[in-house]
Amino acid sequence: MSIRRIWATAQRILSQLRHDPRTIALMILAPCLLMTILKYVYQDQPQVFQRVAGSLLGVFPMLVMFLITSVATLRERTSGTLERLLILPISRLEFILGYAMAFGIAAFIQAVVVSTVALGPLGLRINGSQIMLILIAILDALLGMAIGLFISSFAKTEFQAVQFLPAILLPQLLLSGLLAPRESMPIIFQWIANFLPLTYAVEATKSVISGVGSIGTDLLYITVFLVALLSAGAVTLKRKSK
Amino acid sequence: MNESVQITNLRVVRNGKIILPDLTMSVERGIVAGLLGPSGSGKTTIFRSIVGVQEAESGTITVLDRPSGAKELRTKIGYFTQSASIYSDLTCLENLHYFARLLGDTEISVEEILDLVDLRRNRKQIASSLSGGERARLALATALLGKPELLILDEPTVGLDPVLRRDLWDLFHRLSDQGKTLLISSHVMDEADRCDVLYLLRDGKVLANGTPQGLKEQTGKADMEDVFISLVEKL
Numbered sequence: 162m163s164i165r166r167i168w169a170t171a172q173r174i175l176s177q178l179r180h181d182p183r184t185i186a187l188m189i190l191a192p193c194l195l196m197t198i199l200k201y202v203y204q205d206q207p208q209v210f211q212r213v214a215g216s217l218l219g220v221f222p223m224l225v226m227f228l229i230t231s232v233a234t235l236r237e238r239t240s241g242t243l244e245r246l247l248i249l250p251i252s253r254l255e256f257i258l259g260y261a262m263a264f265g266i267a268a269f270i271q272a273v274v275v276s277t278v279a280l281g282p283l284g285l286r287i288n289g290s291q292i293m294l295i296l297i298a299i300l301d302a303l304l305g306m307a308i309g310l311f312i313s314s315f316a317k318t319e320f321q322a323v324q325f326l327p328a329i330l331l332p333q334l335l336l337s338g339l340l341a342p343r344e345s346m347p348i349i350f351q352w353i354a355n356f357l358p359l360t361y362a363v364e365a366t367k368s369v370i371s372g373v374g375s376i377g378t379d380l381l382y383i384t385v386f387l388v389a390l391l392s393a394g395a396v397t398l399k400r401k402s403k
Numbered sequence: 404m405n406e407s408v409q410i411t412n413l414r415v416v417r418n419g420k421i422i423l424p425d426l427t428m429s430v431e432r433g434i435v436a437g438l439l440g441p442s443g444s445g446k447t448t449i450f451r452s453i454v455g456v457q458e459a460e461s462g463t464i465t466v467l468d469r470p471s472g473a474k475e476l477r478t479k480i481g482y483f484t485q486s487a488s489i490y491s492d493l494t495c496l497e498n499l500h501y502f503a504r505l506l507g508d509t510e511i512s513v514e515e516i517l518d519l520v521d522l523r524r525n526r527k528q529i530a531s532s533l534s535g536g537e538r539a540r541l542a543l544a545t546a547l548l549g550k551p552e553l554l555i556l557d558e559p560t561v562g563l564d565p566v567l568r569r570d571l572w573d574l575f576h577r578l579s580d581q582g583k584t585l586l587i588s589s590h591v592m593d594e595a596d597r598c599d600v601l602y603l604l605r606d607g608k609v610l611a612n613g614t615p616q617g618l619k620e621q622t623g624k625a626d627m628e629d630v631f632i633s634l635v636e637k638l
């Protein structure tokens with residue numbers, strides 16, 4: 162494995178982002194805007210803002226990175242650049258780690274800005290630390306990236322890739338306990354949610370906000386999902402085609 | 404071995420369609436070899452097989468003494484794909500730097516290649532805004548990075564003006580003089596005369612192969628176009 166090739170790939174992806182300032186602006190401003198709307202929609206029920214806004218800090222990076230990654234890798238597949246790369250001296254793991262590094266950096270910037278806005282002007286109160294919150298946001302972003310990378314191999318067009326967001330992520334969001342507490346759901350839903358990565362992302366942010374419950378196990382689960390999905394993603398990067 | 408590419412009884416079937424029924428051909432080292440044939444005759448499929456991205460039903464391919472797709476070959480083959488596989492949202496330089504870094508090639512070599520394909524003026528330009536010919540030259544530049552021993556060029560001169568085309572063919576011959584092998588596809592028959600050896604392809608089969616002169620004598624025609632037609636009609 163070569164750090165040079167991973168870093169070259171990460172820099173290349175960041176350059177592509179840099180040439181697309183509108184996407185960068187949307188990545189950072191859209192979550193801030195949504196947080197602000199949420200704050201004033203629930204101005205009479207501040208406890209709802211407290212409960213939902215924190216979890217959203219972890220969910221946004223995931224949604225955004227999912228979309229960006231699935232479109233970006235689909236483009237690499239359809240434009241022939243992926244096939245081109247796979248016959249050059251770069252391994253599939255290096256390729257994926259390059260993506261992870263680039264989007265990890267993007268997620269870091271996003272998380273710092275959005276959490277600062279939420280904790281500052283919007284007055285979100287948390288019992289845990291902001292650093293922990295940012296760390297979780299980055300892990301969630303990487304999870305979104307890993308899902309996007311894997312899923313994009315099932316999409317033939319960008320239209321399909323984008324449709325996987327409502328199909329794959331929104332059901333997870335509903336089951337994760339973000340909107341309604343998990344205990345009040347049918348037992349089968351609770352059971353299914355145990356096997357969904359987003360559940361742990363939401364749980365972890367909830368713990369940081371309330372300051373109760375251990376984050377360690379949630380982070381462990383997220384990491385396990387991350388590694389599994391990245392490996393599955395690596396398998397879909399086929400060198401040979403039929 | 405004296406061959407840089409040796410294909411034996413290669414059979415490729417895609418989605419139930421037989422593309423290459425039973426192909427056997429070999430390409431000597433250090434020459435400019437032309438793969439000529441009408442659209443759909445299987446040129447791109449042969450190239451994809453050689454670089455190792457096309458699954459084969461049977462047959463063997465040896466490239467630079469290694470089975471095609473072998474890891475050691477990844478720094479040794481430069482592949483110019485028919486639809487330029489470059490990042491259209493990056494500048495020319497960014498594209499070149501990325502591929503150069505993957506191949507462990509130097510900054511100096513990037514600069515040299517930029518001049519070689521005459522893209523110095525466009526170095527800071529985003530690839531999506533390049534003209535068709537400029538895009539092709541950028542893709543060609545990325546294929547030249549890393550000083551590959553074998554260059555697989557899938558219709559590299561399509562859409563280029565005559566002067567640039569002549570310059571590129573001169574470049575191809577300079578590279579072959581340095582011992583590199585070039586395998587170039589085209590369906591422009593007038594480019595055939597510039598190749599050392601030709602393979603005339605139809606429906607995934609090699610109709611004939613030999614030097615341009617030899618093929619003309621064999622068929623008694625003076626023009627490559629007529630050579631091809633007379634070979635097809637003889638079937």
Ligand SMILES: Nc1ncnc2c1ncn2[C@@H]1O[C@H](COP(=O)(O)OP(=O)(O)OP(=O)(O)O)[C@@H](O)[C@H]1O
Nearest residue numbers: 417418420422441442443444445446447448449590
């Ligand atoms: N995925 C596929 N499924 C079925 N048939 C395919 C597939 N890909 C290519 N073919 C067919 O294989 C044949 C050979 O294609 P190939 O791209 O190798 O031709 P070519 O000689 O490079 O043509 P051109 O000069 O137009 O580039 C064509 O008839 C094409 O329609």
Ligand SMILES: [Mg+2]
Nearest residue numbers: 446447485557
């Ligand atoms: Mg072709």
